[in-house]
Amino acid sequence: MLTKIVLSLLLVVGSPVFSIPLNTHTTAVNLAAKFKVAGVTNIVAGDRARAQALHQAATSGEHYANASITNVAPIGYTIQVGIGNPLKHYGLLVDTASGNTWIGADQDYTVTSTSTGTGNTVSVSYGSGNFSGKEYLDTVTLNSLSISDQSVGVASEYQGFRGVDGVLGIGPVSLTKGTVSNTDTVPTIMDNLFSQNSIQSEVLGVYFVPVSQEDSTGTLTFGGWNSSLMTSDITYTPITTASPASNYWGIDQSITYGDSTILSSSAGIIDTATVLILIATDAFDTYKTATGATLDETTGMLRITADQYSSLKPLIFTIGGTAFTLTPNAQIWPRSMNSIIGDTSGNSDNIYLIVADIGSKTFSFVSGYTFLERFYSIFDTTNKRVGFATTAYTESASN
Incomplete structure (x- = not known):
């Protein structure tokens, strides 16, 4: 079944959404590009701090290690994700270098009928930002595509994420190691899409239109390309x-x-x-x-x-x-x-x-x-x- 979702990625100028023909064997998400101004203008310093933190985390195995916040890149791709029942939508940064999905930055998490607190704590550092809070299992919805019992971090403290509600982690599951208490690793969004038979292959296709284009858009294709x-x-x-x-x-x-x-x-x-x-x-x-x-x-x-x-x-x-x-x-x-x-x-x-x-x-x-x-x-x-x-x-x- 082909599922389409319109996502928003914020640009300093308006970005209309358009439809893209898709392969029928995949589940696809259409994005409209939008970029945020986060109040910090030194992109180099923010990117460098992130690279160093990611390197340190992989070397030490501590993806939850504390890091000082120096700069935050003023640009990022965000995806509108529905969580809970009734649905509440959150704008999450699309991140291939993180496995954790979390919310609670610009917008607070709402507990609904599908929310289950695990009693575990969760903490992740990104170099240019970090968060800590509690873990919930909840239903994550991408239009008609639904993922049950997805691990979602709910931030009680965070730094460096002005302009977004949190992060959609689509990196390898090993990146979640040590981030949640009493847990080795937690299944990512991609892991659960695959294990719950929403996609046939654990494959993600990513397409960005250059941000200088008037109709700056993009597409995430889950299960193929x-x-x-x-x-x-x-x-x-x-x-x-x-x-x-x-x-x-x-x-x-x-x-x-x-x-x-x-x-x-x-x-x-x-x-x-x-x-x-x-x-x-x-x-x-x-x-x-x-x-x-x-x-x-x-x-x-x-x-x-x-x-x-x-x-x-x-x-x-x-x-x-x-x-x-x-x-x-x-x-x-x-x-x-x-x-x-x-x-x-x-x-x-x-x-x-x-x-x-x-x-x-x-x-x-x-x-x-x-x-x-x-x-x-x-x-x-x-x-x-x-x-x-x-x-x-x-x-x-x-x-």
Whole structure:
């Protein structure tokens, strides 16, 4: 059965919803992109803090470890999720680097006839935010699609989540280890969709339209993918064996700028809740030098001139033997959205790059939504692999 859900993802400008044809063997969720302004403008610092916390959590096995809050990224994809009976809808951040689903930030949880308190406590840190509270089992509804007895954290304390009600965790179940008292791991949304026979394969397809588009939208496809949104075959690569990236949706890749390799094949993660593309410091320094960019102190991002932009070379990610290329336009932040990253000059012609330094003691790379909006991505728990394909927006010049 094909189930459609309209989700909202908040943009600083309006975002109408449109229908997308879907494969009949999948259960799909249509999103309308919406981005939130969280009051903190340094995206680089927020993304870096998140990467370091995720690395620390995977290394120590303590996903509930406390972390100081430095910055919160002002942008995130949220999904409208119904919980309880009668339904109450919550806007949850879509997060492939977390397994826990929780609510109670901007909007309080309402106990209904389907709510069951377990007596357990739950706590998770994200580096750029954290929460702690109590665990409930409740019915989670995505339009006509219903999940019973889903573990839902209800926050009594939280930091770093202004503009959203909580998190929808669609990462590996191992990420829930140690987050709930008296429990080893708790089934994720994807686990329960599969075990309750709502989907035939534990596979999630993710499609984002670049945020610079007037009709910025996206689609989550549960149980498969939407081939009509792809312009190439799918390239699959196995989850990396390199720890700690192997705890997440981690893959091996190399990165080339023009003809020069800036990052040899190494392990990192794919993350919908990270904004930028973070790479190892030595690779970042090489990229910075090659592009001629300078570090902008206000935004924390690399900035280039119009002449340097005209000379930008392709940035090539080799994954599973296939080259996925970010064109020069795909390497820059949407100029019409410069105010979101803290550019107070009012000059929409300023050009910032979306590649940033990941910092020390973390992964070799984290590819955030600015990478994912140029490619269709598939997160395949059943076969322990990640897939990518090009889309109509891979070579878009909208930035």
